[in-house]
Amino acid sequence: MEGLPEGVKLTPMLEQYLHWKRQYPGYLLFFRMGDFFELFFDDAVAASELLDLTLTARDAEKAIPMAGVPHHAVDGYLARLVEAGRRVALCDQVTEPDGKTLVERRVVRLVTPGTFVPPESGQEGLLAACIPGKPCWALALLSMSTGRFEAGNLPEQEARSYLLSFSPQETLVPRGLEGFSLEGPLVERERDLFSVTAAEALLKHRHGVLSLEGFGFEPRDAALGAAGAVLRYVEETQFGRTGHLQTLRRIQPRSGLLLDPSSQCNLELVEGRGGSLYGILNRCKTPLGRRLLREWILHPLNDPEAIELRQEAVQALVDTPSLRESLRRVLEGLPDVERALSRLHLNTGGPRDLGACRDFLSRLPRLESFRDRPPLLPWLPEPCPGREELGESLSRALEETLPRNLREGGVIRPGHDGELDSLRQCLGDAKGWLRSYEEGERARTGIRNLKVGFNRVFGHYIEVGKAAADRVPGEYQRRQTLVNCERYVTEELRTFEDRRCGAEGALAEREERLWNDLLTRTLSRTADLQAAARKVAELDVLHGFAEVAAARGYCRPLVDEGETLSIRGGRHPVVEAALTPEPFTPNDLELDGDQRRMILLTGPNMAGKSTFLRMGALLVLMAQMGSFVPAEEARIGRIDRLFTRIGARDDLNRGKSTFMVEMMETAQILNGLGPRSLVILDEIGRGTSTDDGMSIAWAVMEFLQEETELRPKVLFATHYHELTALAEKLPGVRNCSVAVEETPRGLAFLHHVVPRPASRSYGVDVARLAGLPESVLLRSRELLSRFEARRREGTELLPQEERPRSGETGQRRLFDVDLEALLEELSLCDPDRMTPLQGLETLYRLREKGRMIWGRDKA
Template sequence: MSEPTFKMTPMFEHYMSIKADYPDALLFYRMGDFYELFFSDAEVAARELQITLTSRSRDVQNPIPMCGVPWHAVDAYVAQLVDKGYHIAICDQIEDPKTAKGLVKRAVTCVKTPGTVLDDANLNTKSHNYLGALCPGADSEGGGFAWVDVSTGQWSGVDFKRQAELWQWVQKMAPRELLVPEGLQPPPRTLLEGVRLVRQPVSLFDLKRATERVLTAQGVREAGALGLAGHNEIMRACGALLAYLTQTQMRDPEHLKPFQRLDLSRRLMVDEVTERNLEIFTRLNGRKGKGTLRHVLDDTMTPMGGRLLEDMLRHPWREASPITRIQDAVAWFYDDDGRRAALREALKSVYDMERLSTRISLNQGSPRDFIALRNSLAALPQVQAALSDSSVASILQRPDQDGDATQIGGAAVEAPRAVADILKTWDAMEDCTALLQSALVDSPPPVITDGGLFKSGYNAELDRLLDLAEHGEQKLQAMLAEEQTTTGIAKLKLGYNRVFGYYFEVTRAAHSGTVPYHFIRRQSLANAERFTTEALKSLEEELLSASDKRKSLEYSLFQDLRQHMAQQRERITHMAQLIANLDYWQSLAQVGRINSWCRPELTADANLNIREGRHPVVEAMLGRANFVPNDFRLEDKRRLCLLTGPNMAGKSTVLRQVAIICLLAQMGSMVPATSAKLGLVDRLFSRVGASDNLAQGQSTFMVEMMETARILRQATRRSLIILDEIGRGTSTYDGVALAWAMVEDLAKRAQAELRTLFATHYHELTALEGRVDGVFTMNIAISEYSGDILFLHKLVPGPADRSYGVEVARLAGVPGPVVQRARAILANLERGRDVARKAVVSAVCLPGLDLPETKVKETDDLPYLQAAPPRADHPVVELLRDMQPEELSPLDALKTLMEWKKLWGGSSAGLSAQPSGSQNDAGEEENRG
């Protein structure tokens, strides 16, 4: 912002001094009943908020741009700007204008940013809002990444030895803001969608200072207590987060929960590419909601349960113990419809206890936040009762081992270990509920300075002031009646004016004698005298000050109540976590029950056995009656499935549903199948769909190869990989060669334990079945009748005979002449394929093509695979072999030649070779083997 050229007033000097400290923020400067913005800030705000841009200066030549919003509506305007990525500095009046001498003192009380907002207007109820910090390693390799949800106080972090994986995790967690040291640039081709980089001084990441900040904020003496011993990069990132929060919130972030480093060795790793390809949170077009796995799974009743579901979808467990613990709880609710319905009904009254507690702790809670918290705490007994078989609270008497009973109202009821542990630590918080119920009215005003917050009976002095404010006129009339009786002046009147206040008036006609001694003369009129009394003056002072005193007292009482509830934050967040777990379990049970899912069995081996598996999202869209379930098995000698079949048959659906079933199982969820026996997965990889990144110069094929390269580098022996149409973005032979080599590599990895589903249109690859250990083929069945095809969506053993690409094009609505021409060209290409292949293959044989049998030539690196067996002879060859030329007359020989010409002669186009560089960008070219 350029320096103004005019002589500045004291107000503008103060404004400019504050703005200098916040150059990157829009400064909302409180002036009376408005927040004003000036100069370039005003121009930006007026444009973004669509409000009027005016001018402050009278100088027509150099006007000062200005705009403003009412102070009571500022939150709505700030929310709009924060959603658009702006930082907002709120400059408030910090002293009472009535008592101020000269310029009212002002100061910035908070800075609102996309990653630190607390208002519901800027937050998705069931999703986290992360602020992240990334700290590279000292050797520029690897580093640490930490993230915090300021609205809930939850924070965590991870570290990696390679920066590529570090940035992958940033893309996965997608913080609204990412703090990075000055000078640090994301690696090439890193696409941070929706992430705003906030560059900070390198000193903010200093290890010593960061450690001091973290230990102080967490109230511990050593890093080991937080699991950060030896994790210096995470510690530095955490220190940067705390420093940034202190700068923006203008106070120490004491509301943060204990830091918990995310132990990736205990979690199923699902990278951001796989999340996108499986449509876990967003569809492939980037939209959320219907059509995503989360939408199908989310039947939670509370915001806390919804956020826990999001966490579990991002990183499920990979250990059997915590998974089984969740499964037991889910099964308990699954089997008891009445208990689950009672719990869901009780949870309807529970609001976002985590975020309510945070706002209250940071002194940003409104009176309505307290009412929402009160209603939530009042619902806790109903939630507890829903876990029992009676209407009374549960009394838990349970040893540590599993299988014992929970004692409830004298009756023994089996409860899973997870539910029993919740009941052990249950805190109904009756004291807080009673306090809030006795203190606050049911419908308080939105602003605490307006008064009207508290019920009568909560505070004696407040009751007295309320009585004065509400019944002042009655008290004045009662005093008048008393004076009339005492003095005997029946026509004594009570009046009021701004000069003398309240007074008693005695007309000369009504009373001509002396007035009582306690009457104090205030004013003489022509026909009347006006008096006051000590009692009247005292009542007058009380009445005139009652309203202000009441508001001041209510504000003080509200601050005391806020401080008391802020001290209960640990209890509130503990109960919020218990509610989140219960809500998460019942949601999985509800979805499983409605959709008839089953509980999967988890095993220590690497086998997968799914009976009548279904894709939960596709089934939800089509209806169960329209979805064809499929069986699928991976075993010791069947680790890599080559899946073939035409487009639209359902190959991608089968791939995704196997991956989703494994992911659901490791969340503790029921799965869409009749039965499932699954070996635990440590990493889940997916490469499906066609996409590009033209903005960074990456073609569809480049993106495909980059994602495939990541899989080949990072896959472990317990990973599950699904690949769809690898190699389709280049020429036919390049694609076949790449796909072939990848199949060989994946089949031989990790002592042949790596689990892979590989969908392809390259039928040449099916020749690997029986040649490479662990490779087997399956296809999606179709039915042909009178030239039409019917997709059966049924998974059957063996390879597909052909791809039916032309038929699929016809079904898609491609014009008839184009389809007919395509059929003719395809017939010619099929007749001429042998000639074409021989024309383009020279010294090295392309695996899978129909060439004469060759021997295997061993080299130090990799053997050339033997070519596929030769096809059956052409009918002409068979006829020639059986023919006896010496017995044919010249006429018979001519007739035979004419028949052969008619049957197999064709045109010269039928013998033309297919160009070796033909493109297969769409991934659907038919390759006949």
């Protein structure tokens, strides 16, 4: 084994450790020894660094590194290792130590990032599989926390968006894919594990059916290969424990509003440095609701009828505060039954997880009181006699306060089982017998400090101080000598101990039998419990929507099949919350499918252009997930795809500059447009020279309005004021700007969008607000006046006499590039045969070559 020092003599225990380590070479091996899981050799070194553990040594020569964690706290350490991307094999003791033979151990659990059910309810273990193909990718996704299992086929861009929205901890892919990249950790698996034929057989057997068509899957469907790969991986790592997995469902392409990957990041939907939409809407009272809220934010609806169904429930709760309060009291404190079921199925749960199922079931009947409210009916769990009977059984059988582990005892209530009560009474009498025996021996021997005690090594004993050793009766048998006392045992005490051990064993066995019966009955109702949990989660999210709407004065938007996107008095939900108690300046937004398809927004930096753009996008998302929105009035003609290009960022890990990332994201937008798309573009072209940037921005505007029959709705912010002239050329473009006021003290931002272009650029004014030295500002204004005058005259901005002569710059060319080769490559380009993405990539490549030829950087 790597890391094994030469000449080290291995004990039988270490030989056993290495045997299991060889079986799982890619895993950190947690090796159970008493109350600890220990790691040795390289695993110990790695774990000590990742977990901040003390690194010790096993042998006297300190040649074998060793580190360990308490077994009762192992889940917390596993969570940290999984977060670091490591895998763990847990090798547990499967026989009790007898002091004579080596304890038998076996790997009982494999922990990987995608299959780990985290101890915190806010997290979710997600595992995916992906088979890239043409024209679609086959995908499968499994939540280990909830058991949700789905698969389908999506076009590449939709597939990437789908995977990014869930951010699985592991994505399984066939081994040997060339040129394939995907966000998040990838796990390569042998190609035969993605076999569609094998997957069909596996899934048919699992669901007990002859055909999968009833689940929406045709024979030889590629998505089944992905689903089969996921299922086999779970069976392998969880040793066949897959009972909590729900029935396989089909991923429906374009069933909701599609968010491209850039939008999910740019809009800070679920996390962000300055707050997120999730943070604003999260008024959920349960872990179930908090998980579902994230899903709803990243997967809004695209069906006005389904949206209205959610809105009706929110409206009822907004209109009736007492109803909202009553529902809050029922939801508050409901346990995470989905996670509890998963842990019980995976054999990592305990009495408290079964107690969570009991508490959940005992609270469900309280939701029945809301059935007289029709808007809430679709969101209430259906009555289920079997589920209610299970809840009553668990309440009768389980103690109110439960231990972490079954072996601690005290799981079953007194009075539930007569045999168990008798065994407990026997043990209770034993304590009384020990007290009586101790008092009797003190009286008989005259040793007043005589004590009867117990430890796990020697069992029960009689302890006598050294000063009274001469009064110890002859029938006392010495068992242990300590510094200040001696410990003895008698035949009477041995007989008692045998009886007590037998009673303890019988008690543990009986309680385990009763526990297993309750566990089996509970797990048999997994599907019913999961369905009820989903309803509770939906109700919790809708209740949260109502709480936010009532507290912040949101309105109910109209979402329909029309082409109008109209918002009156709209406010950015996250910025508004951050400004409290300062008032947020509301703005109107009007777009349609004809004469107002694009708003071209100009104005200085810091005036609020990006806030306005994000407001429009977020209010559409909120409306289509069923939430009310921060506005006086809103009408949303449903959007099927939302694209955003906001903010500058480098992708240096992949060797891509800010400008390249910007162009690639723009290309994805232009190639992915649908008939009901909303496109948000902020400062296109600012990552390159002014002429290049303005040309690209101009061309993109024309493409969006003229060269596509899809004619999307567009919000386009720019610092190129020359583009405002396009409003006269393109009939669907309307100029708007963020108003500013020039005062004697400087520029005042009004944050109000007005229907006219900005009168001029305010770059120098913004520089003054940023604190640039006065001398720099004066020189800037002087140069700006000169440049503007020369631009009006049509002369060069920098006269010949002010330009540096050849050789004065001190710069040298790094590469001798053949100009003729560049011209030849340019002449061979065929723009008519290029996609927008290929065209932009070619332009970027040729520009870089041009820079090297001329020895200067124009960007």
